[in-house]
Amino acid sequence: MNSLDKRTLRNYALALVGCVVVVVAAQLLFKTADPVEEYLQKTPDKQEVLGLFQSKAQLATTEVTLRRMGIYDSETRLATINPANWRLGRRACIMPVDMTIKYGVDMRKLTAADIVIDTSNVVRIHLPEPEVIDYHVEMRTDRREVVTMSGWLRDEVGEQTMQTIKNKVVEEVMADSTLFNSLRTEIQGNTRAIFRSMLQQMGLKPVFTN
Amino acid sequence: MKKDASFNISRLPLTTLVKVACLLAVAYFVVRCIDAQDDEDITIQPTPIVIESVKPIGELYAFTAITEDYTIDNVEKVGFFSRKYYKAVQTMRMQVSYVLDMDSVHYEPIAGTDTIVVRMPQLRYVQTAQGGRLLCEVEVANYDAAHAISIVEQKVRSKYDTPANRQKATVNAHEVLTAFVQQCGLVPIFK
Numbered sequence: 001m002n003s004l005d006k007r008t009l010r011n012y013a014l015a016l017v018g019c020v021v022v023v024v025a026a027q028l029l030f031k032t033a034d035p036v037e038e039y040l041q042k043t044p045d046k047q048e049v050l051g052l053f054q055s056k057a058q059l060a061t062t063e064v065t066l067r068r069m070g071i072y073d074s075e076t077r078l079a080t081i082n083p084a085n086w087r088l089g090r091r092a093c094i095m096p097v098d099m100t101i102k103y104g105v106d107m108r109k110l111t112a113a114d115i116v117i118d119t120s121n122v123v124r125i126h127l128p129e130p131e132v133i134d135y136h137v138e139m140r141t142d143r144r145e146v147v148t149m150s151g152w153l154r155d156e157v158g159e160q161t162m163q164t165i166k167n168k169v170v171e172e173v174m175a176d177s178t179l180f181n182s183l184r185t186e187i188q189g190n191t192r193a194i195f196r197s198m199l200q201q202m203g204l205k206p207v208f209t210n
Numbered sequence: 211m212k213k214d215a216s217f218n219i220s221r222l223p224l225t226t227l228v229k230v231a232c233l234l235a236v237a238y239f240v241v242r243c244i245d246a247q248d249d250e251d252i253t254i255q256p257t258p259i260v261i262e263s264v265k266p267i268g269e270l271y272a273f274t275a276i277t278e279d280y281t282i283d284n285v286e287k288v289g290f291f292s293r294k295y296y297k298a299v300q301t302m303r304m305q306v307s308y309v310l311d312m313d314s315v316h317y318e319p320i321a322g323t324d325t326i327v328v329r330m331p332q333l334r335y336v337q338t339a340q341g342g343r344l345l346c347e348v349e350v351a352n353y354d355a356a357h358a359i360s361i362v363e364q365k366v367r368s369k370y371d372t373p374a375n376r377q378k379a380t381v382n383a384h385e386v387l388t389a390f391v392q393q394c395g396l397v398p399i400f401k
Contacts, residue, residue, distance in 0.1 A: 008224070008225055011225040011228075011229070012225065012228065015225075015228055015229050015232045016232075018232070018236075019232045019235070019236055022236045038345075039280065039299050039301065039345050040280075040299065052275055053273050053274065053275040053306075053370075053375060053378065053379075054273070054274055054275065055272065055273055055378075055382040055385075056271045056272060056273060056274045056307075056382075057270070057271075057272070057382075057386040057389075058270070058271040058274075059268070059269070059270050059271075059312070060267055060268075060269040060270075060271060060309075061266060061267060061268060062264060062265070062266060062267065063263075063264070063265050063266075063267045064261060064263070064264050065261075065262045065263045065264075066259050066260060066261050066262055067259075067260045067262055068257055068258070068259045068260065069257040070254055070257075071254060071255040071257055072252050072253065072254055072255070073255065074251065074252070100338075102267070102269070104269075107270075107386060107389075107390060108386075108389075110390070110393065112393060115393045115394060117394065117395050123394060133271055134271065134305055134307065134336075134338055135338065135340060136338035136339060136340070137339055137340060137341060138339075139302065139339045139341075139342045139355070139359050140355070140356045140359055141354075141355070141356075143354070148351070155348075155349045156349060156350075156351035157349070157351065158349040158350050158351045158352070158353055159344050159350075159353050159354065159355045160343075160344045160345070160346055160349045161252065161349065163342055163343055163344050163355070164252050164343070165252060165254060166341070166342075167341045167342070167343065168252065168253075168254045169254060170340070170341055172254065173259060176259065179259055179261075183261075183264065186264055190266040190267075193266060194266075194268045194312060197268075197312075197313075198312070198315075198317065198390075199394065201316065201317040201318075202317045202319060202326055202391070202394060202396060203319045204394060
């Protein structure tokens with residue numbers, strides 16, 4: 001074997017060792033905790049805290065069906081020193097998020113002072129303020145309605161990202177007081193209609209004071 | 211002889227080509243490694259909320275719990291040379307409730323008395339998904355979580371839709387209606 005072959009072989013070996021070192025270092029440096037194991041370890045606590053039935057007296061009177069487009073568009077981002085926060089290339093997803101929100105009142109907030117009965121069977125009733133009773137988000141994704149895009153350096157957009165988008169949209173919709181305020185009059189009207197129906201069946205004549 | 215100044219890849223030594231290829235491969239791998247998915251990275255652009263329908267209902271929520279459950283599934287990722295299976299956890303946050311349809315409750319006052327007969331139908335079990343997450347080591351574009359979601363929903367239903375819970379919910383619904391009817395100056399009898 002001549003000296004050139006030896007040098008070539010040495011270069012190959014060095015390149016190979018270099019690659020292995022860099023790959024191992026990158027994996028050690030950027031390795032995150034296994035999300036699956038992490039979740040499974042937390043689960044029992046969560047179920048203990050959340051899984052208890054509670055008696056309620058919430059009267060849902062208005063069901064609102066709505067849709068908001070979840071638009072996520074991440075461009076290249078190299079602004080930070082930490083390479084773990086770098087994002088190379090574009091990754092985008094546009095998807096509709098369908099939700100149903102039920103509004104109504106808590107009947108336990110009706111105190112004796114809120115219901116006054118006259119001798120002529122007229123009931124003066126002061127209804128509690130409306131609130132959210134329940135909401136539902138459609139977790140199943142209709143792929144025909146979703147547009148995704150990702151560069152070759154980015155992960156493809158999949159179910160994981162879509163569910164994160166849904167959660168974020170739901171958080172924002174539930175925190176949006178404008179939606180609630182725009183529906184307040186309608187919710188109050190529907191609540192009155194339900195109480196009117198109940199009280200009339202009881203032979204009483206309702207008068208709402210709010 | 212005139213020297214050719216143009217670049218010709220075939221004239222480069224093999225070792226240099228190998229080194230360049232290795233460096234490119236490593237760079238690609240490193241970038242893929244750091245392309246970790248985190249919720250903070252995903253920000254949603256502001257869009258309007260479109261109200262599709264508003265309808266009146268009458269449902270008394272008598273018994274409610276917020277719960278979270280999960281199922282483990284396998285996610286298949288097909289690479290250039292191989293296919294790999296990863297473990298994925300589909301979690302769901304749900305509100306489970308027993309609901310009384312108020313339109314089906316009938317009140318019949320007994321003439322000449324303060325007593326009123328209340329006819330109440332069976333309570334309905336309702337569960338609503340309030341959010342969910344798919345946790346997996348890799349993101350796979352063609353994975354459909356519908357099956358995993360159905361499994362979690364079924365798990366929650368079998369855990370909470372029980373005769374004992376229904377009984378408790380019915381008792382609570384009686385208490386709620388009794389309190390309201392009594393506030394209206396009447397005495398209820400449930401049938």
